[in-house]
Amino acid sequence: MExxxxxxGLGHNIRRRRKELKLTQAELAxxxxxxxxxxxxxxxxxxxxxxxxxxxAKKLGLSVQDLMGVTDEDTLRKAExxxxxxxxxxxxxxxxxxxxxxxxxxxxSARIADPxxxxxxxxxxxxxxxxxxxxxxxxxxxxxFETRWDNLESNPNIWVWxxxxxxxxxxxxxxxxxxxxxxxxxxxxxxQVTEELEKAYIYGNLGKTHxxxxxxxxxxxxxxxSIEIMLRKDRWLEMCTLLxxxxxxxxxxxxxxxxxxxxxxxxxxxxxxxxSKVLVSRTFHELGVCHLKLNDFGQAIDYLHRSLEVVNPDQxxxxxxxxxxQVLCHTYLKTRDMDRAxxxxxxxxxxxxxxxxxxxxxxxxxxxxxxHHGRYMDFTRCYREAIHSFLQLGTAExxxxxxxxxxxxxxDIGKTEEGVRFLLQAAEHYNQLVPCFDFxxxxxxxxxxxx
Numbered sequence: 001m002e003x004x005x006x007x008x009g010l011g012h013n014i015r016r017r018r019k020e021l022k023l024t025q026a027e028l029a030x031x032x033x034x035x036x037x038x039x040x041x042x043x044x045x046x047x048x049x050x051x052x053x054x055x056x057a058k059k060l061g062l063s064v065q066d067l068m069g070v071t072d073e074d075t076l077r078k079a080e081x082x083x084x085x086x087x088x089x090x091x092x093x094x095x096x097x098x099x100x101x102x103x104x105x106x107x108x109s110a111r112i113a114d115p116x117x118x119x120x121x122x123x124x125x126x127x128x129x130x131x132x133x134x135x136x137x138x139x140x141x142x143x144x145f146e147t148r149w150d151n152l153e154s155n156p157n158i159w160v161w162x163x164x165x166x167x168x169x170x171x172x173x174x175x176x177x178x179x180x181x182x183x184x185x186x187x188x189x190x191x192q193v194t195e196e197l198e199k200a201y202i203y204g205n206l207g208k209t210h211x212x213x214x215x216x217x218x219x220x221x222x223x224x225x226s227i228e229i230m231l232r233k234d235r236w237l238e239m240c241t242l243l244x245x246x247x248x249x250x251x252x253x254x255x256x257x258x259x260x261x262x263x264x265x266x267x268x269x270x271x272x273x274x275x276s277k278v279l280v281s282r283t284f285h286e287l288g289v290c291h292l293k294l295n296d297f298g299q300a301i302d303y304l305h306r307s308l309e310v311v312n313p314d315q316x317x318x319x320x321x322x323x324x325x326q327v328l329c330h331t332y333l334k335t336r337d338m339d340r341a342x343x344x345x346x347x348x349x350x351x352x353x354x355x356x357x358x359x360x361x362x363x364x365x366x367x368x369x370x371x372h373h374g375r376y377m378d379f380t381r382c383y384r385e386a387i388h389s390f391l392q393l394g395t396a397e398x399x400x401x402x403x404x405x406x407x408x409x410x411x412d413i414g415k416t417e418e419g420v421r422f423l424l425q426a427a428e429h430y431n432q433l434v435p436c437f438d439f440x441x442x443x444x445x446x447x448x449x450x451x
Contacts, residue, residue: 012042017060025038032056082102082108086102086128095132099128120158123165163185164201167181174357176209203229204241211245214252214433219252223246256293277311277315282307291303301328304327304331319352328340330365363383367386399426400429
């Protein structure tokens, strides 16, 4: 350690640069050192002298200082600050601000040799592309990241962030079971993680995923753990986002009083701080859902319309506006206002393109509208298509409810065989939701003969 500078990661920097140039160890070592000795250097088990380091640096097209990993501490602090600003911008849904900070960070990274900060720079860029649904970009960046850095597990903070990103990719595609596998894998590493915010992000993701997998009790447990860390770190915006998730968990459990307290707390805080209107929009959305569950349809409709009105249309992603229209459709179905329900479900289906679970839920509502108007073929077509999607996504609860409804319909119209098939499918998926004790079908007796 030198005053004002940090020396770190010579071997990592040599390996990273070699891979950037697509050189093998043999190609880099040729005429300078042996391959085994280069391998020791790259794994931080040997320290080369200047007569070896100078030709290696020349072959890699870098200065010796760059290879040594000497980075000015002010530069490192600035990089960490930019990474944090990008994180905040993603929470605020501020695309332009995040993009500007990311460009500045990328330019700064040319003067950074610290592998940890360079890995974080790569990860926050991948995070950016995932958050704004730029699929081709994040796929390419993730592949390049995995090629460039092959020792991720040695750094718990980076490893957990990487696992979280892998989970987020599945989460954004509504593949919640697969996302949960990555989040749970990350949770195992948390005792070794020193960055408290990374722990909070994992707990928050676990809470949100358990909520969407119809396990609100676990959702509450993890979300409260995340909120506790965010409070200690004075991360008020992230905390309010988590309060919305916590409120949604209480709504799912039927504890509407606690849910409303969470949402009202967010609205009070939004009046005291300069919060994103997007967050307020989401809170109105959640309040609308809560009042729908309370059968307070007038209040639900009011909050849902306020959710759309408090922001400009381009401030909310299409899928979020689609969610609001979806709940409005559900609310108008409850009030038997089929014309308004049809208008909102059509809006929702169009906006939810690419979000298969949400779009399939809308197909259920559209099927109910068709049934109300006596268009039974359209009703069954919508339900069948939705059930097929739910099966592909592995959402047992939705498969069970939709199959139950369709099976009962077929039984009622005399199509018993078709009805039984869907009812059996419903029973199979209900069984996944409610654990039961298995018992043998075969009966045993001391005297197996009749009588």
